Amino acid sequence: MPKIFTPTNQIRLTNVAVVRLKKTGKRFEIACYRNKVVSWRNNVETDIDEVLQTHTIFNNVSKGQAAKKEDIIKAFGDKEDTEICREILSKGELQVSDKERQSQIDSQFKEVATEVSNRCVNPELNRPYPIAVIEKAMKNAHYSVKPHQSIKQQAMTVIKLLKESIPIERAQMKMKISFLNKNIDKFKKELKKVSSVKIETETVDEESVTLIFLIDPGHYKEVEEMAKKQSKGSSILEVISYKEVAVGNEYL
Structure with a gap:
């Protein structure tokens, strides 16, 4: 980036x-x-003086050309320069070079692939895909990153897209629920309607009935509401693990 000078006082x-x-x-x-x-836009930085190099409003920063006063008044009214800078910061477009833009795109692409790899498994092996494999599948599917979308949102889109080309599913969450009144039949009936649920064990003792089951993490809220409704507040729902995957001959 070349050094930039204002035309009046030569501030570097x-x-x-x-x-x-x-x-x-x-x-x-x-x-x-x-x-x-x-x-600043993420509300991490709140001091505008830490953001602005100068409160001067330009029509061309790289050439050091300050905007004409009459143009500023016509566009922003009689606001102070700092308030105008706030508006430009909030509504304006951050200018980046082609090289910087490509670097940001490449970085986001890898972040999305990493998020997908962290969330998913090959269901045939119940093992996570290496990030490189996800990246290759994304490229083959011609996925383009969306700079203004969160990495999580993009990852959810990519998972749906990749299902068309490779076996991929969300890694399942292992949960445990204990019904203190033993009235668990209605809950089990409703639970079995949830996509991809798998009941692993059912244990009965003198005071309760306990189920351990696997579900897609996307159904967590649904199961939580179901448990409250069916047990009338007499159940205890716990997450045993957020991601069940096979490593070697064992599960993590």
Whole structure:
């Protein structure tokens, strides 16, 4: 990134990230510190002085050209410069080079693949896929990352997409429920309606009936509500493990 100078007082601006907003047919830009814009938008950074290199409003930061006062008033009214900077930070587009953009895309692509690998297994082996295998499957499926979507949202989309080409399922969650009044039959009937549920054990003692079962994590809330309804508050629901996978000859 070349060094940038303002035309009046020659303030040197380095490590610049530019945020641009078009309004009333004019372009307005502010010079920010790199890596601070995202922190500001995520409410991690709250001090605007830590974000802005200068409160000057430009029409071209790289050339050091400040916006004309009449253009600023027409677009933003009589707001103070700091308030205008806040609006540009909130609504403007962060400018990045082609190289930076590609680097961000590549990084997000790998993050999505990692999230999918962490959440899923090959159901034929009950083992997680290596990240490299997921990445290759994503490329074969022509998946393009969505920069404004969360990694979790994209991972859920990718899982559905990859089911068309490879055997892949969410790793199951192991749960335990104990019914203190032993009236568990209705719950078992409803539980069996839940997709991919598998009851592993049923234990009866003097005070309760206990089930250990596997479910898709996406059904957790459904099962929780079901337990409350069927037991009328007399059940204890626990998560034994969030992901059951086979490693070697054992399960983790």
